[in-house]
Amino acid sequence: MQLIARGDPFSVFPYYYISGSVGHGSTISSIVTAHGCEQLDALGIKQYLNKNPDDIRTCFQEIKKLPPNCDLLLENGELTLRSQEPIISDNDNLFALLVQALRRDTAKYSRCALALSGGIDSAMILALIKEAAINNVEIYTLATGIQEYCELEVTKRTARYYGVKLNVVQASQADFVNALPDAISSCETPLYNLHPVSKLLLARAMKNNGVDCIITGDAADQAFSGSVANNYLPIVGSIMRGEGMGFASPFFDKQVVAFGLSVMDSDKSALRKLGLSLLPEFLQHQKKQPRLAPAMNVNNYWNQKCIDQIAKQLNLQPDLHNDALKMLWTTLGMLVHTICEKKSCAA
Numbered sequence: 428m429q430l431i432a433r434g435d436p437f438s439v440f441p442y443y444y445i446s447g448s449v450g451h452g453s454t455i456s457s458i459v460t461a462h463g464c465e466q467l468d469a470l471g472i473k474q475y476l477n478k479n480p481d482d483i484r485t486c487f488q489e490i491k492k493l494p495p496n497c498d499l500l501l502e503n504g505e506l507t508l509r510s511q512e513p514i515i516s517d518n519d520n521l522f523a524l525l526v527q528a529l530r531r532d533t534a535k536y537s538r539c540a541l542a543l544s545g546g547i548d549s550a551m552i553l554a555l556i557k558e559a560a561i562n563n564v565e566i567y568t569l570a571t572g573i574q575e576y577c578e579l580e581v582t583k584r585t586a587r588y589y590g591v592k593l594n595v596v597q598a599s600q601a602d603f604v605n606a607l608p609d610a611i612s613s614c615e616t617p618l619y620n621l622h623p624v625s626k627l628l629l630a631r632a633m634k635n636n637g638v639d640c641i642i643t644g645d646a647a648d649q650a651f652s653g654s655v656a657n658n659y660l661p662i663v664g665s666i667m668r669g670e671g672m673g674f675a676s677p678f679f680d681k682q683v684v685a686f687g688l689s690v691m692d693s694d695k696s697a698l699r700k701l702g703l704s705l706l707p708e709f710l711q712h713q714k715k716q717p718r719l720a721p722a723m724n725v726n727n728y729w730n731q732k733c734i735d736q737i738a739k740q741l742n743l744q745p746d747l748h749n750d751a752l753k754m755l756w757t758t759l760g761m762l763v764h765t766i767c768e769k770k771s772c773a774a
Contacts, residue, residue, distance in 0.1 A: 429501040433511070434493045436684045437649050437656040438482055439664035439674070442493040444506050451499060451506060453668070455490055455615045456766050464489040465766060469741045475617045476746075476755050482657040486616065486762060492661075516685035521701050524686055525551075526559045528677035529642075533561055536640035536673050540565040540633045542626065543585060543593070544718070545578030547702055547710050548644030550585050552677065554705035557589055564642060567594045569629045571603075576721055588707045596632040598625070600723050606631075607725060608761060613669025614662040615766070617759040619751040621720040623662045630672045640673030647678045648715070650687035651695040722750035730760040737763055 431451055432442040443458055444451040450462040459465050464487055471484030483491055493499050498509045518524055529552070533539050541556065543549050543566050556564050568582040579595065586593035603621045610624045611617075618624075630641050645663065649656040667674035677683055690697040702711055734756060738745055745756045 431499040431501055431506065432493055434495050434497040434499075435679065436495055436681060437646055437679070438492065438495050438661045439646070439656075439679055440668060441661045441665055442499065443485065443490050444493060444499055445489050446491055447505060449501065449504065449506060454665075455485060455487060456612075458490055459487065459766050467737065467740055467763070469743070472617075472737075472741060472759065473743070475759070476752070478619055478658060478751070478755075480616070480657050482661075486759070487766075495656075514681045514685045516682055516689060518682065518686070521683075521686060521697060522555075522558075524680070524683050525555050525677045528680035528683055529555055529559065529561060531680075532640070532642065532675035532677070533563055535675075537563065538565070538638045539563055539640045539642050539673075539675075540567045540594070540638040541642045542629055542644075543568045543582045544644065545581035545585075546644065546715070546718075547699070547706060547713055548647040548678070550644075550706055550710050551647075551698065551702055552642060552644050553585065553589055553591070554702075555677070557591075558705065565594060565638065566591050567596060567629060567633055567638075569598055569625050570595050571598050571600075571625075573600065573721055576718075585707070585710065594636075596629055598628045600721075602628055603720065604723055604725055604727075607728065607758070608765070609669070610666055611758055611761045612765050614665040615762060616662060617755045617762060618662070619755045621723055621725075621754070622718055623659065623666060625720070626663050627666045627670065630667060630670045634670065634672055638672075640675055641667060643674065643676045645678065646676050647695065647698060650678045650684050651691060651698045652693050653691050722754075725754065725757050728757050728761055730764055733760040733764045 442453055443455055450458050452458045466488040468484055468488040472486050474480045482494055485492055496511045500507050500509055541552055541564055570579040571577045603624050606624050606627050610627050648654040664674055747753045
């Protein structure tokens with residue numbers, strides 16, 4: 428029996444396999460290139476079009492995603508799944524657990540950077556970095572100038588409170604749109620909104636400045652409130668992997684996740700309680716707000732021929748009555764075209 432891959436708690440770093448065969452890899456395109464399997468999965472695609480992927484199906488019929496907390500094994504010439512033993516947290520000190528996770532993550536890299544947003548989760552990590560005197564973490568934020576989407580004023584205020592230098596990365600709507608093909612090539616799923624592209628733009632700016640790992644507040648909602656991760660975290664994790672960047676969060680840590688599961692509620696009360704001693708008052712009681720990018724013009728990426736082929740194969744007429752659906756169908760076409768193009772180039 429050979430261990431091929433270990434699934435993390437939220438499938439942040441997706442791994443793929445062909446059930447009942449020996450085909451596996453960290454990208455869908457590598458499996459399609461090596462084994463074919465470009466037949467589309469109607470149910471998997473419908474799940475994405477409904478913004479509700481199940482963490483198992485992909486857009487390709489034979490290719491499955493390794494589920495969270497599962498091991499992929501090769502046994503008797505066939506790939507099989509095995510559930511991992513649940514981890515029980517042996518520490519009830521949340522502050523200590525988070526600091527330990529941060530120390531482990533930052534010790535693996537020479538230069539780390541925190542992606543500071545306007546929410547409490549990344550601010551909490553900044554507070555922990557300061558409290559623990561972790562010195563190899565720079566602070567970055569993305570400034571878009573887009574009304575109700577740019578968080579620069581809040582991140583500047585947070586940085587001033589903690590007395591840290593804030594590196595500001597400017598990004599326009601054109602930057603988001605221009606980076607979309609690379610995002611789709613990396614995440615290998617349709618997108619209903621361009622928000623994940625913000626992490627790609629931030630990562631590239633960090634990498635150009637010599638940073639080799641991005642620290643994030645992502646997964647706090649999943650670890651402490653039980654919200655669904657599969658329509659965001661695997662997308663961002665794949666983008667980071669595609670950019671060759673380390674991607675870490677103390678909320679990915681299995682001990683932290685185990686603690687979160689033991690105190691889970693919809694308001695992340697345990698995390699907010701810790702925040703009362705670490706966060707500035709203007710952030711302490713801030714309510715969670717979904718961060719979605721505004722609709723952007725991606726019409727140049729519409730591939731009518733590819734969309735027609737997809738619709739015919741799925742016996743499904745494209746529904747374009749809102750911006751999210753237009754984005755999903757556009758990026759689905761981009762994805763299928765990209766996978767087929769990579770296979771052709773490899774051949």
